[in-house]
Amino acid sequence: MFAEIITIGDEILIGQILDTNSAFIAKELNKIGISVYQITSVQDEREHILAALEEARSRAQIVIVTGGLGPTKDDITKRTFCEFFKDKLVKNEAVLQHVEKLFASFVSTPITDVNRQQAMVPSKATIFHNANGTAPGMWMQSDGVSFVSLPGVPFEMKALMINSVIPKIMEDFERPYIIHKTLVTYGLGESAVADRIEDWEGNLPYYIKLAYLPNLGKVRLRLTAKGPDKKILEDGIEGEIKKLRPLIDDIFYGTDDDETLEEFVAKLLVAKKMTLATAESCTGGKIAQKITALPGASKYFKGSVVSYATETKINILKVPKTLIDKYSVVSAEVARAMAKNANELLKTDFAIATTGNAGPTKGESDAEIGTVFIAIATPNEVFVDKFMMGKHRTRIVQKTVNKAFELLQKEILKI
Amino acid sequence: MFAEIITIGDEILIGQILDTNSAFIAKELNKIGISVYQITSVQDEREHILAALEEARSRAQIVIVTGGLGPTKDDITKRTFCEFFKDKLVKNEAVLQHVEKLFASFVSTPITDVNRQQAMVPSKATIFHNANGTAPGMWMQSDGVSFVSLPGVPFEMKALMINSVIPKIMEDFERPYIIHKTLVTYGLGESAVADRIEDWEGNLPYYIKLAYLPNLGKVRLRLTAKGPDKKILEDGIEGEIKKLRPLIDDIFYGTDDDETLEEFVAKLLVAKKMTLATAESCTGGKIAQKITALPGASKYFKGSVVSYATETKINILKVPKTLIDKYSVVSAEVARAMAKNANELLKTDFAIATTGNAGPTKGESDAEIGTVFIAIATPNEVFVDKFMMGKHRTRIVQKTVNKAFELLQKEILKI
Numbered sequence: 125m126f127a128e129i130i131t132i133g134d135e136i137l138i139g140q141i142l143d144t145n146s147a148f149i150a151k152e153l154n155k156i157g158i159s160v161y162q163i164t165s166v167q168d169e170r171e172h173i174l175a176a177l178e179e180a181r182s183r184a185q186i187v188i189v190t191g192g193l194g195p196t197k198d199d200i201t202k203r204t205f206c207e208f209f210k211d212k213l214v215k216n217e218a219v220l221q222h223v224e225k226l227f228a229s230f231v232s233t234p235i236t237d238v239n240r241q242q243a244m245v246p247s248k249a250t251i252f253h254n255a256n257g258t259a260p261g262m263w264m265q266s267d268g269v270s271f272v273s274l275p276g277v278p279f280e281m282k283a284l285m286i287n288s289v290i291p292k293i294m295e296d297f298e299r300p301y302i303i304h305k306t307l308v309t310y311g312l313g314e315s316a317v318a319d320r321i322e323d324w325e326g327n328l329p330y331y332i333k334l335a336y337l338p339n340l341g342k343v344r345l346r347l348t349a350k351g352p353d354k355k356i357l358e359d360g361i362e363g364e365i366k367k368l369r370p371l372i373d374d375i376f377y378g379t380d381d382d383e384t385l386e387e388f389v390a391k392l393l394v395a396k397k398m399t400l401a402t403a404e405s406c407t408g409g410k411i412a413q414k415i416t417a418l419p420g421a422s423k424y425f426k427g428s429v430v431s432y433a434t435e436t437k438i439n440i441l442k443v444p445k446t447l448i449d450k451y452s453v454v455s456a457e458v459a460r461a462m463a464k465n466a467n468e469l470l471k472t473d474f475a476i477a478t479t480g481n482a483g484p485t486k487g488e489s490d491a492e493i494g495t496v497f498i499a500i501a502t503p504n505e506v507f508v509d510k511f512m513m514g515k516h517r518t519r520i521v522q523k524t525v526n527k528a529f530e531l532l533q534k535e536i537l538k539i
Numbered sequence: 540m541f542a543e544i545i546t547i548g549d550e551i552l553i554g555q556i557l558d559t560n561s562a563f564i565a566k567e568l569n570k571i572g573i574s575v576y577q578i579t580s581v582q583d584e585r586e587h588i589l590a591a592l593e594e595a596r597s598r599a600q601i602v603i604v605t606g607g608l609g610p611t612k613d614d615i616t617k618r619t620f621c622e623f624f625k626d627k628l629v630k631n632e633a634v635l636q637h638v639e640k641l642f643a644s645f646v647s648t649p650i651t652d653v654n655r656q657q658a659m660v661p662s663k664a665t666i667f668h669n670a671n672g673t674a675p676g677m678w679m680q681s682d683g684v685s686f687v688s689l690p691g692v693p694f695e696m697k698a699l700m701i702n703s704v705i706p707k708i709m710e711d712f713e714r715p716y717i718i719h720k721t722l723v724t725y726g727l728g729e730s731a732v733a734d735r736i737e738d739w740e741g742n743l744p745y746y747i748k749l750a751y752l753p754n755l756g757k758v759r760l761r762l763t764a765k766g767p768d769k770k771i772l773e774d775g776i777e778g779e780i781k782k783l784r785p786l787i788d789d790i791f792y793g794t795d796d797d798e799t800l801e802e803f804v805a806k807l808l809v810a811k812k813m814t815l816a817t818a819e820s821c822t823g824g825k826i827a828q829k830i831t832a833l834p835g836a837s838k839y840f841k842g843s844v845v846s847y848a849t850e851t852k853i854n855i856l857k858v859p860k861t862l863i864d865k866y867s868v869v870s871a872e873v874a875r876a877m878a879k880n881a882n883e884l885l886k887t888d889f890a891i892a893t894t895g896n897a898g899p900t901k902g903e904s905d906a907e908i909g910t911v912f913i914a915i916a917t918p919n920e921v922f923v924d925k926f927m928m929g930k931h932r933t934r935i936v937q938k939t940v941n942k943a944f945e946l947l948q949k950e951i952l953k954i
Contacts, residue, residue, distance in 0.1 A: 138566070142559060165579075236730055408836070430824065519694065
């Protein structure tokens with residue numbers, strides 16, 4: 125049993141926006157045991173939409189379509205649906221009332237006929253209430269295939285998926301179980317890891333698949349088990365991981381099942397009732413931003429000093445000017461002082477400090493582009509490490525953030 | 540003339556990663572006048588790849604395929620290419636030498652046969668040197684359609700696109716010109732904007748298309764002109780914008796042609812030789828991170844105090860405790876003090892301060908979720924505004940960041 129996802133509209137096709145909708149939908153479908161066979165982005169044109177619907181019907185049992193709705197767009201899409209489903213548009217009173225209520229409560233301009241058009245829906249469609257917007261979700265059947273149309277605004281789409289589409293799929297379809305387990309390795313390339321575990325991989329049972337996902341110095345090994353019996357899948361995956369672990373023990377970094385490293389660090393800090401600060405130079409606030417993106421961060425995160433300029437390191441972080449003059453801003457000594465002082469100034473248990481040169485030019489230090497020092501201050505001491513993070517600005521910052529969380533995690537686990 | 544993009548591999552289909560590659564490729568192709576008709580993500584399976592190549596061939600003149608290469612994957616993909624192009628794999632000496640050199644220089648583990656396989660390429664393919672990795676780019680022809688295969692690692696793909704693929708397309712194909720101009724409006728909904736400019740829209744010349752792109756309180760109006768004569772397109776777009784502007788003057792926010800608001804602010808600051816600091820509470824470092832993501836930020840950005848905890852506002856930002864006790868952390872008074880003190884402590888010309896409640900719980904203030912105060916300190920004074928940013932954490936932060944840059948921009952333009 126497969127699903128497909130179709131996005132309508134040219135924002136994705138001209139590269140103006142990333143297709144976050146399809147990623148979200150794919151993830152949610154996977155969680156309930158439904159694999160996505162294909163994702164297709166098409167133009168907002170009758171022929172193209174018809175062709176895409178037709179093709180998807182031949183391959184999948186569920187087709188989720190996003191976009192092409194909304195007051196200025198809906199015309200072509202909804203007419204095309206009617207053509208495809210041999211249906212006609214009718215006025216839906218509940219949707220009309222909702223649109224009118226939304227306008228009366230939240231919109232300063234008067235409602236227009238264009239807005240009222242949102243209440244015109246295919247007569248045979250099951251309608252899903254969109255609490256966050258005017259375009260409703262629609263569920264239509266055609267030759268045993270279920271088609272779902274959702275608005276393209278991510279926020280509206282997500283609520284409809286979670287509250288309406290996923291529950292209906294779970295009710296209507298018998299689904300296999302899917303279990304993903306991801307083991308993260310560090311320090312070896314993809315082919316070297318593959319070489320090491322070749323025999324093990326060759327003997328995996330038919331219902332377990334392995335994927336290699338290399339990124340930023342790590343190689344993720346993702347095991348996917350799929351089948352009708354949850355117990356068999358769970359036991360199978362667990363057994364295979366037991367065999368795999370000894371083969372990768374020296375390069376094993378952690379598991380990564382939807383939990384990010386910062387989420388794991390957050391959990392540890394909350395459990396230990398300990399607090400964190402950051403003093404960021406080359407990472408420019410990205411570590412703080414990643415932490416504060418998590419709900420509840422105020423429980424353990426006290427703040428950050430983003431000391432981008434040297435004088436900010438001196439004025440706010442109280443790094444001695446003599447130290448900077450002697451060792452330069454990109455040095456183990458300065459990183460150490462930043463972490464130590466952040467811990468003291470913000471009265472925390474742990475502090476991360478980063479200083480480095482992310483390019484494109486050398487800046488205030490002579491350090492080669494890619495040179496980064498990361499310091500971790502714990503309640504007892506301060507550790508500093510030097511890293512060469514390559515030559516590319518965005519990647520240098522990204523790798524430094526990942527590495528900082530990794531180092532912090534290790535130190536927290538020791539306490 | 541159309542291009543299509545195909546991504547191979549299940550990382551996108553299970554929602555594990557966002558398809559940033561297709562967005563990048565689409566944008567680059569658009570820049571040189573080539574529209575993308577469809578983007579398709581397919582499984583790493585022979586039949587599925589063959590079907591996708593076949594379908595794309597029927598619709599496009601250029602097909603760019605990413606992914607499915609790399610040491611542990613390339614087998615199926617390259618064999619399938621050979622089947623599709625009726626070709627066979629041969630060893631490419633230049634690629635082999637490059638792979639061997641990469642391993643000798645940068646990889647701690649010895650090269651294996653799996654790595655050497657990367658040098659096996661279809662005999663008729665034009666090979667593009669991949670300086671950043673082991674899988675080369677490949678350009679193949681079939682029945683007058685050009686197929687390009689690129690590795691899926693974004694970093695390697697991008698370099699190959701820019702250095703090899705785009706130049707070859709520009710050499711091989713006569714292309715129409717495409718010009719995009721985007722006008723951003725603020726404060727009215729999509730349908731209200733559409734209503735206002737209905738007559739103007741109805742009279743657009745055939746070679747200019749309009750798209751409405753609503754997001755986070757703004758509606759972008761994107762005009763796209765396409766045709767063989769650049770001058771006609773430029774004059775046409777300019778003429779239409781002249782007619783459009785009076786219709787939207789009160790809601791006109793700016794243009795948005797690839798330049799983000801923070802890039803515009805950065806340019807202004809550099810031009811005026813002025814500097815910026817931020818004091819962030821509810822935005823948690825995201826403003827600093829957006830600024831420092833831009834190369835050259837050290838010219839104007841001195842740093843940020845992410846004062847997530849109340850005590851950090853007191854200890855580091857020197858906001859008087861009495862002020863906080865009297866007005867609460869989420870107040871105009873505290874926002875004002877944060878901005879003013881950041882400007883003074885970091886010795887900058889401008890400072891942005893944010894304090895608010897992004898939820899999910901009320902936290903240290905009684906302020907309703909979504910309440911945000913943004914203060915802008917200028918060399919002369921401090922402005923504060925209160926906003927209600929909705930109920931959803933991520934959106935509250937995102938909207939606050941956007942709004943902060945908008946307010947800052949206005950103040951800088953006044954100086």
